[in-house]
Amino acid sequence: MIINHNLMANNALRNMNINSNNASKAMEKLSSGLRINRAGDDAAGLAISEKMRGQINGLNQASSNAQDSISLIQTAEGALNETHSILQRMRTLAVQSSNDTNTSTDRTSIQSEINQLTSEVNRIANTTEFNTKKLLNGDLQGVSDFQNAIQKSDSTFANGNVKISNATAGLSAFSSTDVVRVNFIKTVDSSGANLAGVVSTSGVSISTVLGNINVANVKISANKILISNGTHTLTLNVVAGDKVRSGDSITISLQSIQAAQTDSSKQVRAQIGANAGQELGIGISDMSSKALGLQKTDGTALDVTTQSHASGAVTLINNAIEKVSTERSKLGAFQNRLEHTINNLGTSSENLTSAESRIRDVDMASEMSDYSKNNILSQAAQAMLAQANQQPQQVLQLLR
Template sequence: MIINHNLMANNAIRNMNINSGNASKSMQKLSSGLRINNAADDAAGLAISEKMRGQIRGLDQASSNAQDGISLLQTGEGALNETQSILQRMRELAVQSSTDTNTTTDRSQIQKEVNQLAQEIGRIGNTTEFNTQKLLDGSFSGTFQIGANENQNLTVAISDMRSFALGVAGKAELTNTGTYAANAGTVGDTLGDGTYSVADGATAGSYVLKDSSGAVVAKSTDGLTYTTQAADGSAGDDTLVFTQAVTSGSVTVATDASGTTTYKGTAQFTNTGLQAGSYTYEDATKTLKDNNGTIVASSADGITFKGNVNGTSTTVFTATVALTDKDAVNVGGINVSDQSSANSAITTINNALETVSTQRANLGAYQNRLEHTIANLGTSSENLTSSESRIRDVDMAKEMSTFSKNNILAQAAQAMLAQANNQPQQVLQLLR
C-alpha cells in the first residue's frame, strides 16, 4: 500500500478529462449544428467543404449575374419594340406619300412627321441605358459571368440601332441666308414674300424656284446664285446668292415690321454618319454639337466634319464652303417628299424593320438562354449544398447519443475518482 502516488486516482482523472473533452466537443457540435467547427475536427473534410462553399457562393452569385443580364437585355429589347413601332409608322407614311393623289404640300407635311420619327429613333438609341451603360448606340459589348469559375461567361453585343445605322436618316441640311440684289432692268422680277419650292432644272445640275402655283420665278446653274424671271417668262436680272448651294427643299422670303427682308434657303449635304437630329456649329472649337452640348463631329476647316461612327473616325458630312458660327445643321428622316423617293423608302424601311427584328430575336434568344442558365445554376447550387452539408453538418441524433455516452462516462469517472481518493484512507488502519 502506497500513499505518495495514487495511481488509481490518476487513471480516473485521465479518463474523466478525456470523457469531459469528448462531451465538450459533442456539446460544441450540437450547439453549432456543425460536425466540423475547426480544422482539428476533420482537416480533409474542412478543405473539401470550403472548396464546395466557394463553388456554392460562386454559383449563387452567377445566378444573380444572369438575372441582371436578363434585366439588361429586357431593357434593350423593350426600347427596340418602340423603335419598331416607329418604323412601322414611317413605312405607312412612305406608302401614303408614294401615291400621286398627294400634292407637294401634302408630302411636305408627311416629310415633317417622318423627320420627327427619325429623330425619335435616334433619341431612343442615344438615351436607352442600363446602369448608366448605353445599349443601342453600337457601343455595348458586355461579358456576363454566368458560372462559378474562370471563363464561364457569355458575351453579348448589341448593334447600333439608331436612325443612320438603320438607313432612315436623311441628308444633312443647313439653313443659310441669301443676299438679294434688285437690279434695274426687267420689271416685275423681284421675289416677293412667300415660300418657294426648289426643283431640278431642265439640265443636269441646274435648279429652279417655283411659287405656290408651280410657276418658275428663278433659275440657277449651281444652286448658289438664282437669277429671277419675270412673270411673262422673260429673263430677269435680280439675283439671290446663297453661301451654301440650295438644291432642294424651299426658299423663304420674309419682310419684318422694320422693312428688312430676309432670304433663307436650305442647303443639303450627303450624310455619311450623322443621326437624325439638330446640331449647332461652334466656330471657336470647330465642332458640331447636339442639343445636349455633346460634340458629335469636329473639323479642321469648318467644311469637312468627322465623327465617331461604330468606333471609327469617319467623315459624317462635307459642306460646300466653311460653316459660320452658330449655323444650325439638321438631319431629318428618309426622303419621302416625292413619289420616286417615297417608293424607294418603302424598301429601305423594310430593311430597317428586318434589322431591328433580327436584333430583337437575338436579345430574346439570349434571355431564354440565361433563364435556362439560372435554372441549371440553381440545381447545381442545391446539389453542392447537399454534398457540403453531408460533410460539414452534424447528425444531431447520432451526436446526441455520443454526447450522452461521454457525459455518462465523465460522471462515472468522477465517481471512480472519489473512490480512488478514498483508497489511501485504508493506510490509517495500519497506523492504529
Template sequence: MSLVINHNLMAQNAARNLQTSYSNLGTSVERLSSGLRINSASDDAAGLAIRELMRADIASLNQGVRNAQDAVSMIQTADGALQIIDEKLIRMKELATQASTGTYNSDQRLIIDSEYQAMASEITRIASATDFNGIHLLNGNLSGDFTGAGLVSSGEMKVHFGAGNDSAEDYYYVRIGDSTASALGVGIGAGPDAAGASISTQELAQASLNALNDAIISKDKIRANLGSLQNRLENTITNLQVQAENLQASESRISDVDVATEMTEFVRQQILSQSATAMLSQANSLPRMATQLLG
C-alpha cells in the first residue's frame, strides 16, 4: 500500500469495521435487555410472522380456558338449583303417598294438597329465578336450537373455547331442559288434566305418584346431562392448558434470546469494537509519516 496523504484507506477500513462491530454490539444489547431474539422484522422476518401467529393462538387458547371455566361455573349454578328442586319433588312424592292412604279425610287432604301446590310453586320460582350473568338457566330458554345472529343469542348456549371456528374442535353447545313445575308435569300449573296436578283426592294422589316419578326422572336426566357436560368441559380445560403451554414453549424457542449464547456474542463484539477503536486511532496517525519525508 502506497504512502499517500489524500486518502487514509487504513483509517476508512478500521472505521468500517468499527461501525459493523458497534452495530452488532447494539443488537446484542437490545436482545439482552429485552430478552427477545426478535425485536423487529429485520431480525428474522419469517420468525416474526410465525411468532405473532403463535401469540394470537396462545391468547385465544387462554381466553378459551376462561370461557370453559365460566361454563363450568354456570353448570354448577344450574345443578345446585336442580338439587333444591330435587328436594321439593321428593317432598311432593312424600305428600302424595301420605294423601294416597284412606286414613285421611277430605279436609286433611286439602291441607296436604296446599303444601303440595306450594312445593310446585317453589319449583317454578327456583327454575325461573336461577340465572348466571343474567342468563336464565332452568326456565326453558336454553332448550331450543341455537341462534346467534342477533344482539342477544337464543336457544342452547354455545361455549366457544378454541382458537378457530370449527364445530368439531372449537366449541359445543350446552342444552338445559325446562325445569319448571308445569314442564315437569306437577302442580296445578301443569293443567287440570295432568296426572300430577293435585293430590286433593285419594285417586288424584295415587295417580300423581307416577307423574312424580316421571318428573324426578326428567330432572335427573337434566342433571346427568349437566354432569357429563361439566366433566367434558373440565377435560377441555386441561387439554387447552396443555396446548397453550406447548405453544408457548414453541414461541419461546423462536422468539426468546439464549442469554448464554448472546452474552458470548456481546463480549466478542465488545472486544472487536475496542480493537477497531484502537486501530482507528493508530490509522489516523499514519499519514503523519508522509510529512517526515517532506521535511
C-alpha cells in the first residue's frame, strides 16, 4: 500500500471530469437545440451546413425577388390594359369617321378626341413606373428576339377581286409602319381591266395615313405597285388575271419589324436563383404612340379628317392593338414562368432546410438519454472518488 499517490482517486477524478464535461456538452446541445455549436463539435458538418445555409438564404431571397418581379410585370400589364381601352376607343372613332355621313365639322371633333387619346397613350408610356423605374418608354426593351421576325406587307382589296403577293424586295429598307390606299376611280374599259392596263397613276387616287411615305412616291406600272421611301423602292406583285373596276380600292399595310435590341443592360434582370448567373431577363417594349405606329415621325397624330385617311387609320390602329396584345401576352408568359419559379424555389428551400437540419440540429430524445447517462456516471464517479479518498486511511491500521 502507498500513500504518496492515490491512483484510485486519480482514476475516479479523471472519469468524473470526463463525465461532467460530456454532461455539460449535452446540456449545451439541449439548451440550444443544435448538434453543432462550435467547429469542434463537427468540423466537416459545420462546413457543409454553412454552405447549405447560404443556398437556403439565397433561395428564399430569390423567391422574394421573383415576387417583386411579378409586381413589376403586373404594374406594366395593368397600364397596357388601359392602353388597350384607349386603342379600342380610337378604332371606334376611326370607323365612325370612315362613314361619309359625317360632315367636316363632325370629323374635326373626332380628330380632336383622337389627338387627346394619342397624347394619353404617350403619357401612360412615359409615366408608368415601378419603384421609380420607368416601364413602358423603351428603357427596358433590352434584348429582343426580333432577329427572326418576318417582315411583310398586308394587303386587302375592297371587293375581294385582287390579291397582292409579299414584297419581292426592299421592305427591310422601310423603317416605319404606314398604310397606303389605292383607289381606282376609273378603268380602261367598262368590262374591267387588270393592273397591266394601268401604266401610271392616271385614274387612280392614292393616299397615305401617317404620311411617312410620300404619295408622289407611289406608282403603278404593269402588274406591280411600286412604293418608294426616297431611297429604296418596294415592289408588290399583283396576281396575274385579277381585275379592278371603278370604285375598287386596295389597302396596303407596310409592317416593318423593330431593330433587334442587343443591349442587355436595358432590361429587368430578375435574380431568380441562389447562385450567380441564375437570372431572367425581362424586356418591355416601347409602348408610346410613335412606337405603336399612331404618330408620324414629326409627332402628329393619325389623321381621320377624310374618309380615306380614316379608313386607313383603322388598319394602323388594328396593328397597334395587335402589338399591345403581343406585349401583354409576353408579360403574362413572364408572370406565369415566375410563379412556377417561386414554387420551385420553395420546394428546393424546403428540401435543403431538411438536409441542413439533419446535420445541424440535435436529436433531443437521443441527447437527453446521453445527458442522463453522463449525469449518472458523473455522480457514480464522485461517489467512487469519495471511496478512493478513504482508501489511504487504511494504512493507519498498520501503524497501531
